[in-house]
Amino acid sequence: MTLPFDLVRPDRTAAATPEALVVSRYLGDLATTAVHLPEADRAALEESTLRLLRALLTANPGAAPPPPTPLGSRMLEYVQVHVVDRDLTIAEVARVHGISERYAYLILQRAGISLADRVRGRRLAGAAEELRRVHERHVTVSEIAHRWGFPDHANFTRAFHRAYGMSPRDYRKRCGQEPGGSVREPTTICADPIKIAKER
Structure with a gap:
């Protein structure tokens, strides 16, 4: 050879x-x-x-995956806009962009992206951001979870704990903003969850 x-x-x-x-x-x-x-x-x-x-x-085992293609970027933008839609699936993303499910999977896979992980991460980040807001304190954790596409409270709690290392209730207690806008415990885990999710 x-x-x-x-x-x-x-x-x-x-x-x-x-x-x-x-x-x-x-x-x-x-x-x-x-x-x-x-x-x-x-x-x-x-x-x-x-x-x-x-x-x-x-092949280089340490090489980062290539960036998404223009079509892949449009797909991810669509996911970001529709992240709370209950019917946001690979089938829906493929249909909107006029491609097959298999090709949609391939485009994301080549960029090292899992649609399920991306959607879950964005939804958890959105829920975490609402848990931090002082004016959302009257809204229950279950209501926030439901808003962000988690109809099952137990599943949401488990997923949130895996991502943030604590329950949604504890996160709200530790990371909720004071009336003046400051975070009660300005630790890394309480950093802007939306910004962190976009950087992943």
């Missing part, structure tokens, strides 16, 4: 990497089936197999 030695990354051959596992399974299947294929078919498989191995050995 004509491949410059300095491009080969030994760490890509470790079985622990997802890419290596995919290639390993492919080669295992190929080894058991190729012997039964006609000579012409085996020859056709040779080049594609070499390209696959070349990609595995030269």
Whole structure:
């Protein structure tokens, strides 16, 4: 395989990497089936197999995913605007942009984005922001959760605790703004949740 030695990354051959596992399974299947294929078919498989191995050995495991394509950016903008919509699914995003669900998944996946994680993170950040506001103190935690697309209070509490390390009620007590606008406990966890979510 004509491949410059300095491009080969030994760490890509470790079985622990997802890419290596995919290639390993492919080669295992190929080894058991190729012997039964006609000579012409085996020859056709040779080049594609070499390209696959070349990609595995030269890929940079620490490289950040590429930024979203223009279409991907429009999809994310749509998600941001409609984040509280109950019917915000990959099917809806794909329909609005005139593409298939599979292609929508692929566009986001290439940018290292999970739609479900993105939507959940934005909704939790929106709920956290409301919990901080002094003029929202009369609104119950359940009502805020419902506003942000969490009809089940228990599920919301669990998701919120995973994201912020405390229950929504405790977050409101610790991070709620005083009448003058200052935060009761100006810790990192009480920083602007909307800004933090957009930076992720």
